[in-house]
Amino acid sequence: MELRISKEELIRALSRVQGIVEKRSTNPIIANVLLEVDDAGLRVSATDTEVSFVGRHSGSVEVSRNGSITLGARQLYEIARLVPTDSVSMSLDEGSTQVEIRSGKAHFKVPGLAAADFPPIPDPEDGAGFEITTGALKALVEKVLFSISSDDTRTGLNGAHVEVAEGEDGKGNLLRFVATDGHRLSLCGRPYQGEYSAPRSVLLPKKGLSELRKLCEKPDDVWSVSITDTTATFKQGAIAFSMRLLEGEFPDFRQVIPPSWQRRILLQRSDLVDALRRVSILSSEKSHPVRFKIADSTLTITARQQEAGEAKEELEAQVDGPDIEVGFNAKYFLDALGALETDTIAVEIGDSLSPCLVRPGDGEEDELYVIMPMRLE
Amino acid sequence: MELRISKEELIRALSRVQGIVEKRSTNPIIANVLLEVDDAGLRVSATDTEVSFVGRHSGSVEVSRNGSITLGARQLYEIARLVPTDSVSMSLDEGSTQVEIRSGKAHFKVPGLAAADFPPIPDPEDGAGFEITTGALKALVEKVLFSISSDDTRTGLNGAHVEVAEGEDGKGNLLRFVATDGHRLSLCGRPYQGEYSAPRSVLLPKKGLSELRKLCEKPDDVWSVSITDTTATFKQGAIAFSMRLLEGEFPDFRQVIPPSWQRRILLQRSDLVDALRRVSILSSEKSHPVRFKIADSTLTITARQQEAGEAKEELEAQVDGPDIEVGFNAKYFLDALGALETDTIAVEIGDSLSPCLVRPGDGEEDELYVIMPMRLE
Numbered sequence: 001m002e003l004r005i006s007k008e009e010l011i012r013a014l015s016r017v018q019g020i021v022e023k024r025s026t027n028p029i030i031a032n033v034l035l036e037v038d039d040a041g042l043r044v045s046a047t048d049t050e051v052s053f054v055g056r057h058s059g060s061v062e063v064s065r066n067g068s069i070t071l072g073a074r075q076l077y078e079i080a081r082l083v084p085t086d087s088v089s090m091s092l093d094e095g096s097t098q099v100e101i102r103s104g105k106a107h108f109k110v111p112g113l114a115a116a117d118f119p120p121i122p123d124p125e126d127g128a129g130f131e132i133t134t135g136a137l138k139a140l141v142e143k144v145l146f147s148i149s150s151d152d153t154r155t156g157l158n159g160a161h162v163e164v165a166e167g168e169d170g171k172g173n174l175l176r177f178v179a180t181d182g183h184r185l186s187l188c189g190r191p192y193q194g195e196y197s198a199p200r201s202v203l204l205p206k207k208g209l210s211e212l213r214k215l216c217e218k219p220d221d222v223w224s225v226s227i228t229d230t231t232a233t234f235k236q237g238a239i240a241f242s243m244r245l246l247e248g249e250f251p252d253f254r255q256v257i258p259p260s261w262q263r264r265i266l267l268q269r270s271d272l273v274d275a276l277r278r279v280s281i282l283s284s285e286k287s288h289p290v291r292f293k294i295a296d297s298t299l300t301i302t303a304r305q306q307e308a309g310e311a312k313e314e315l316e317a318q319v320d321g322p323d324i325e326v327g328f329n330a331k332y333f334l335d336a337l338g339a340l341e342t343d344t345i346a347v348e349i350g351d352s353l354s355p356c357l358v359r360p361g362d363g364e365e366d367e368l369y370v371i372m373p374m375r376l377e
Numbered sequence: 378m379e380l381r382i383s384k385e386e387l388i389r390a391l392s393r394v395q396g397i398v399e400k401r402s403t404n405p406i407i408a409n410v411l412l413e414v415d416d417a418g419l420r421v422s423a424t425d426t427e428v429s430f431v432g433r434h435s436g437s438v439e440v441s442r443n444g445s446i447t448l449g450a451r452q453l454y455e456i457a458r459l460v461p462t463d464s465v466s467m468s469l470d471e472g473s474t475q476v477e478i479r480s481g482k483a484h485f486k487v488p489g490l491a492a493a494d495f496p497p498i499p500d501p502e503d504g505a506g507f508e509i510t511t512g513a514l515k516a517l518v519e520k521v522l523f524s525i526s527s528d529d530t531r532t533g534l535n536g537a538h539v540e541v542a543e544g545e546d547g548k549g550n551l552l553r554f555v556a557t558d559g560h561r562l563s564l565c566g567r568p569y570q571g572e573y574s575a576p577r578s579v580l581l582p583k584k585g586l587s588e589l590r591k592l593c594e595k596p597d598d599v600w601s602v603s604i605t606d607t608t609a610t611f612k613q614g615a616i617a618f619s620m621r622l623l624e625g626e627f628p629d630f631r632q633v634i635p636p637s638w639q640r641r642i643l644l645q646r647s648d649l650v651d652a653l654r655r656v657s658i659l660s661s662e663k664s665h666p667v668r669f670k671i672a673d674s675t676l677t678i679t680a681r682q683q684e685a686g687e688a689k690e691e692l693e694a695q696v697d698g699p700d701i702e703v704g705f706n707a708k709y710f711l712d713a714l715g716a717l718e719t720d721t722i723a724v725e726i727g728d729s730l731s732p733c734l735v736r737p738g739d740g741e742e743d744e745l746y747v748i749m750p751m752r753l754e
Contacts (some may be wrong), residue, residue, distance in 0.1 A: 075658060075685065082655045098686065106655050110686040278459045278483050281452060308452065309475070309487040 001037045001067025001092040006060035007080060007103070010088055013055055014077040016239075017046035018051050019211050021073040027119075032070035034118045035090075037063055040266065045121055048075060049244075051208045052121040056238040067092050068115035069099055079108055097339075122231045128196035129226030132175060134236065135219035140177040141209045143188040143240050143339045143367060148206045149181035157181055159203035162232075164196045165189045165366060174366050177204075178253050184332040185253060189366030190231035198227040203250055208232075208243030214337035215241055256355050256370055261348035263294060263321030266361055269345045272299075273337050275313040279303045280330035282311040288330040289374050295323040303330075326352040327376035333358070378414045378444025378469040383437035384457065384480070387465055390432055393452040393616075394423035396588050397430050398450040404496075409447035411495045412467075414440055422498055423450060426621075427526035428585045429498040430592075433615040444469050445492035446476055469713055499608045499619050506603030509552060511613065512596035517554040518586045518743060520565040520716045525583045533625035534558055536580035541573045542566045542743060551743050554581075555630050561709045562630060563716065565745030575604040580627055585609075585620030592618055605721035633732050633747055638725035640671060640698030644737055646722045649676075650714050652690040656680045659688040659709035665707040666751050670699040671726075680707075703729040704753035710735070713746035 014033065023031045025048070034045040041058035069092050080088065083103035092099045092112075101108040141160075149157035157180060165176040167189070174189030175196060212234060223236040233242040280288050283303035293300040299317045304310040326349060336358045337345065344361025358369040389411065400408045402425070411422040418435035446469050457465065460480035468475045469489075478485040518537075526534035534557060542553040544566070551566030552573060589611060600613040610619040657665050660680035670677040676694045681687040703726060713735045714722065721738025735746040 071687075078658045079655070082651070082658065084651060084655070105691045106652070107689045108659060108686060109688075110659075111684065274459070274461060275483070278456070278461070281455045281459065282485060282487075306490065308449075309485060311486075312484045314482045 001035070001090070001099075002064035003037050003042060003070060004062040004064075004087055004089045005042060005057065007083055007086050007088055009057055009060040010080040011077070012230075013042070013044045013057055014073065014080055015075055016055060016215065017053055018077060019043065019207075019214065020046045020048060020051055022048040023074070026059070027375075028115055029070055029113050030119065031072060031074070032113055032118070033073045033076065034068065034070045034115055036068040036115065039063065045118070047119055047121050048126065048207075049119050049141075050205060051211055051243045052241070053211070054121060054123070054240045058238075058357070065091075067094075070115055070118050071099060071110055071111040071112045075110065079110075083232070093120055122233065123240065129224055129233075130175070130192050130196050131222050131224050132190070132192040133219065134216045134221040134223065136175075136190035136192070137223055137234075138213060138216035138219070140175065140188055140190050141213045141216070144177045144186040145206065145209055146180035146335045146339070147179040147181055147184055147186040147369075148209075150206070151181070154182070156203070156250050157248040158248070159205050159250075160209060161250035161253070162198070162202040162204060167191065167366070168364075176366065178250070179251060180251070180256075180334060180370075183329065183372050185256060185370040186336070187253070187257075187366075187368050187370075194224075199229045200245075201250065202227055202232065203246040203248060204232060205243055205246050212241055212243070212299045215239060234366050256372075257368070258348070258350050258355055258357065261321070261350060261357065263319065263324055263349045264351075265294060265299060265320070265347045266318040266344055267299065267315060267347065269337055269340055269343060269361075271315055272345070273334065275301055276330045276334055277335075281313040281336075282308050283330060284308075289376055290330045291325060291327050291376055292322075292349075292367055293323075293325045294319055321349075324349060324352060326356070327374040328356065328371055329374055332371045336371065339369070378447060378467070379437045379441035380419060380468075380594070381441075381464055381466045382419060382434065384460055384463050386434055386437040387457040388454070390419070390421045390434055391450065391457055393592065393666075394421065394430055394450055396487060396584075396591065397423045397425060397428055399425040400451070406447055406490050406494055407496065408449060408451070409490055409495070410450045410453065410743070411445065411447045411492055413445040413492065416440065416751060417442045422495070424496055424498050425584075426496050427582060428588055428620045429618070430588070431498060431500070431617045435615075437721075442468075444471075447492055447495050448476060448487055448489045452487065455705065456487075481674040492638055499605075499610065500617065506601055506610075507552070507569050507573050508599050508601050509567070509569040510596065511593045511598040511600065513552075513567035513569065514600055514611075515590060515593035515596070516630075517552065517565055517567055518590045521554045521556035521563040522583065522586055522590070522747075523712045524556040524558055524561055524563035525586075527583070528558070531559070533580070533627050535625070536582050536627075537586060538627035538630070539575070539579040539581060544568065544743070547700060553743065555627070557628070557630060557633075557747075558593050560706065560749050561713070562633060562712060562747040563713070564630070564634075564743075564747075573593055576606045577622070578627065579604055580623040581609060582620055582623050589618055590621070594618060604696055628635040633749075634693070634745070635725070635727050635732055635734060638698070638727060640696065640701055640726045640733065642671060642676060642697070642724045642726075643695040644676065644692060645720055646714055646717060646720060646738075648692055650711065650720070652692055653707045653711055653714070656688040656690050657711075659685050660707060661685075664751065666704055666753055667707040667710075668702060668704050669726075670702045671696055671698075698726075700707050701726060701729060703733070704751040705733065705748055706751055709748045713748065716746070717744070718751065 085104040176189035342360040348357040553566035625627040725734040
């Protein structure tokens with residue numbers, strides 16, 4: 001194996017895989033990247049056996065001799081970032097596992113592990129699937145990621161559920177992601193092209209979505225997505241990213257979305273964010289309880305703690321419905337408000353024990369957040 | 378107590394004390410700031426009983442009623458940063474310990490602890506001491522801070538030793554800080570005005586110096602410094618900062634500074650920094666061992682680890698003296714090089730077991746770093 005690659009391209013290749021490789025494993029090779037060099041250029045792969053990445057590099061690469069090896073992903077990235085010149089050469093003698101890396105007067109000899117021992121990476125054929133823009137895909141991920149449960153014992157809640165929803169008149173179908181941790185829920189749909197097909201119900205893991213988000217760069221790029229019985233694969237340009245589908249059944253989330261509301265308030269999103277941040281300084285750090293009181297076209301938010309004191313703030317709001325007092329976890333509200341993008345948002349409340357809905361104020365997008373109320377003393 | 382203060386001034390006052398207050402103490406009041414309001418304005422004090430700060434604020438403060446209280450420093454800072462308007466009012470009823478804070482429609486009630494229970498803060502009279510510019514004081518602190526031992530059991534090495542040194546012809550005396558952790562040493566002198574006097578040998582604690590550095594803003598401002606039997610106090614403008622002197626005897630550091638050298642190399646500082654950063658990627662993370670080989674006007678730096686591979690880099694250098702190979706902790710070199718400011722630096726080496734000296738290349742400043750060699754296999 002022998003090649004020359006631009007420093008910039010090597011940094012780019014390796015920065016993408018830093019979150020995927022897994023250092024604390026009994027299998028040390030999954031802390032490595034697989035480097036494969038052939039006439040088409042360099043292929044860089046990484047996997048933790050659940051989430052996998054393959055990137056192809058041809059433009060800034062000159063290949064002198066084909067070959068393959070795996071090297072520590074973190075160490076190679078550090079070397080790439082610090083090499084003194086714009087160009088890096090890497091060479092591996094036949095039968096050896098030690099790669100020589102040169103750049104200017106810097107010279108490294110780095111021992112690798114054989115490419116043959118690298119875990120297989122799923123590579124479904126192209127074409128069988130649907131297409132979605134980077135902008136839409138990134139939105140879907142960002143709007144649900146924070147609602148996925150981090151509790152490994154909550155089978156079925158550790159991933160984002162995927163389904164197809166009917167769009168509004170003439171707008172075609174939507175790809176919809178839904179996630180919940182049992183206390184709050186995110187739902188978002190965005191347009192896609194082609195045919196969504198999956199042989200089973202699809203639950204995408206949190207780490208996979210979190211890494212996928214990092215790969216979403218230019219909003220107008222198009223990803224092709226295919227889903228098999230075990231794996232979802234996302235391809236865009238020279239990148240292929242795949243994640244193993246989670247086992248477990250996502251709950252029937254439609255049950256927790258109230259079909260109607262008794263109170264609806266319209267608010268400026270940024271005003272509500274600022275007020276919640278201030279008031280929650282004085283709520284407990286564990287569950288951030290705050291009280292919403294709606295009366296006389298005013299939303300009053302309060303927090304109270306025995307030792308820490310109390311905070312109160314009033315917001316003018318457009319209120320439709322009778323007065324109410326209800327408790328929430330301020331952090332759940334702030335997460336939802338941070339994912340929303342519209343200037344105005346709508347909060348829909350039934351009674352003080354029923355789930356609360358937060359939506360874009362114009363009501364157009366397929367996007368909503370459900371937040372369960374808290375009992376306050 | 379009743380006052381109005383600008384948001385900006387309150388943030389400024391509280392940001393300065395965040396590193397001083399101590400949350401994890403059996404005495405909860407030292408997590409608080411003392412607020413004292415009188416006709417002169419607002420006085421904000423903080424102490425962990427070793428390091429203390431007093432700041433006076435008059436410009437952006439309107440006092441309606443005198444009084445004093447202590448409030449949680451962290452919480453008050455969070456409130457200050459998030460209040461919605463440019464102005465904050467604080468009021469405390471006679472006999473109460475609950476402060477009301479208002480800004481626009483935001484309203485907080487924060488319980489405090491009585492001012493009378495706040496630990497006393499040393500306040501030596503003005504004039505008994507010497508003066509030094511912020512620029513010189515900051516340099517002294519930054520050049521020795523990293524060499525202070527963090528090991529609490531190393532009595533005498535937990536602080537920076539202070540002494541007066543003779544400056545070069547006609548330049549007056551220098552205030553000199555020296556610190557060592559037993560493996561490396563920093564020494565730096567800078568000019569001061571007035572008379573240095575201290576009733577005992579002076580050892581300044583690491584936390585105190587670290588907080589003092591944060592208070593060093595405009596290089597030309599002048600600090601007046603006074604040292605009593607127990608305390609060093611630094612005053613500048615409306616700020617008084619004091620730290621309790623450490624017990625323990627600083628070692629006779631002159632013993633470890635070699636009086637002469639056998640090899641001297643002149644190098645571009647940035648070249649050496651870059652090469653060391655690269656080579657040490659492949660040295661162990663514990664002691665960062667690298668080998669310096671000096672021969673034929675070249676410094677060759679290498680690192681080698683059984684599992685991680687090896688790195689080598691050559692630097693052209695102006696070499697005076699015979700060839701040598703010697704091992705160092707790369708981190709100690711990088712710390713010293715990071716504190717130096719000159720483009721060219723000099724490295725002076727005796728033999729492979731004797732301390733190495735690093736100095737500014739022009740040799741003018743009272744500044745040097747001693748680095749003990751390491752035995753390499």
